[in-house]
Amino acid sequence: MKFSITKSISSKINSVDWKNLGFGKYLSDHVFIADYSNGSWQNARIEPYAPMPIEPAMVTLHYAQTIFEGLKAFRNVNGGINIFRPDKNAERMATSGKLICIPEIPKEIFVEGCKELAKIDHAWVPKEQGHSLYLRPLIYGSDNFLGVHASSSYRFIIMSSPVALYYSEGLNPVKIQVCTDRVRAVRGGLGSAKAGANYAASLYAGTRAKKDGYAQVLWLDGVTHEIVDEVGAMNIFFVINGKLITPTLDQETILAGVTRDSVIHIAKKMGWSLEERIIKMEEIVQAYKDGKLEEVFGTGTAAVISPVGQLHYGDLKMVVNNNKIGKISQKLYDTITGIQYGSIEDSFGWNVKIDA
Numbered sequence: 001m002k003f004s005i006t007k008s009i010s011s012k013i014n015s016v017d018w019k020n021l022g023f024g025k026y027l028s029d030h031v032f033i034a035d036y037s038n039g040s041w042q043n044a045r046i047e048p049y050a051p052m053p054i055e056p057a058m059v060t061l062h063y064a065q066t067i068f069e070g071l072k073a074f075r076n077v078n079g080g081i082n083i084f085r086p087d088k089n090a091e092r093m094a095t096s097g098k099l100i101c102i103p104e105i106p107k108e109i110f111v112e113g114c115k116e117l118a119k120i121d122h123a124w125v126p127k128e129q130g131h132s133l134y135l136r137p138l139i140y141g142s143d144n145f146l147g148v149h150a151s152s153s154y155r156f157i158i159m160s161s162p163v164a165l166y167y168s169e170g171l172n173p174v175k176i177q178v179c180t181d182r183v184r185a186v187r188g189g190l191g192s193a194k195a196g197a198n199y200a201a202s203l204y205a206g207t208r209a210k211k212d213g214y215a216q217v218l219w220l221d222g223v224t225h226e227i228v229d230e231v232g233a234m235n236i237f238f239v240i241n242g243k244l245i246t247p248t249l250d251q252e253t254i255l256a257g258v259t260r261d262s263v264i265h266i267a268k269k270m271g272w273s274l275e276e277r278i279i280k281m282e283e284i285v286q287a288y289k290d291g292k293l294e295e296v297f298g299t300g301t302a303a304v305i306s307p308v309g310q311l312h313y314g315d316l317k318m319v320v321n322n323n324k325i326g327k328i329s330q331k332l333y334d335t336i337t338g339i340q341y342g343s344i345e346d347s348f349g350w351n352v353k354i355d356a
């Protein structure tokens with residue numbers, strides 16, 4: 001793949017407070033961009049990160065024809081940089097795009113773009129354990145018109161941000177509210193796409209839950225409000241009576257997380273028993289009452305593993321594992337981050353390495 005590079009004449013890196021990175025607060029010096037027009041992706045390039053002029057009629061501002069991705073580059077303990085499973089994110093972006101009529105970005109452009117951006121902005125990949133360079137690929141329809149139809153032109157951008165762990169609590173268990181009135185996604189909708197529209201749909205209940213002192217909501221299905229979907233913007237796992245259980249992707253209301261997939265691979269390798277299937281809230285409640293709800297955790301790129309210490313469902317306040325991180329959650333966190341930082345052998349071949 002051929003692309004041009006325009007280097008930034010100055011760097012913003014000296015303004016970074018590395019002790020207080022937060023999540024997505026700082027953006028690195030460059031972006032990778034490719035444009036789609038006349039039926040093909042073209043003009044791939046690296047440019048300085050800068051404002052982009054848009055017209056008021058730009059279609060995505062009105063009709064949300066946009067999808068995104070999230071993945072991370074890690075400073076390897078032995079030098080160099082590891083990007084964690086970018087091929088999986090490229091595949092998922094193609095899948096997301098289908099549901100929203102966004103043309104597929106070739107895997108080669110996606111993965112090379114991530115590598116080249118991490119290479120040119122290598123100084124932005126934090127050295128501290130637990131920190132990383134978050135890569136944010138984005139595609140949006142860029143036509144200017146007010147009629148409702150799929151755009152004919154698109155822009156693909158990868159930006160990046162040095163980040164700390166997503167939850168300031170780190171691996172401390174969070175308090176979650178089971179949401180029984182609003183829904184994130186329904187069968188036949190966009191739930192299996194990483195689409196901005198899903199986030200718009202989640203803001204009301206998420207904001208309400210935060211006001212009530214919760215970290216996030218647990219989403220149930222849109223029809224019966226009985227089936228467990230996801231937790232915030234993470235996939236969810238339960239450990240019940242020694243068995244790892246997670247909602248099936250078959251309902252197409254759930255985003256197929258790369259972290260979820262990594263957990264499943266590790267669980268199988270460890271020989272743990274694991275089920276992907278429909279999980280109803282009544283089963284969780286019963287397990288809790290029987291003293292068999294051993295662990296609950298969310299999985300996602302930002303936090304890797306986020307233990308749930310309290311799950312509030314109506315009047316029922318379930319406390320999980322004494323509000324402490326469980327053994328399986330800890331083991332998974334250590335294994336995944338160990339592979340990402342290169343301190344544990346990458347036996348699955350997940351890291352894409354860059355010398356920088």
Ligand SMILES: *Cc1c(COP(=O)(O)O)cnc(C)c1O
Nearest residue numbers: 233234235255257258259300301
């Ligand atoms: C991104 C995302 C996840 C987690 O996916 P990862 O690839 O593990 O980061 C889960 N659910 C939703 C709704 C998401 O947007």
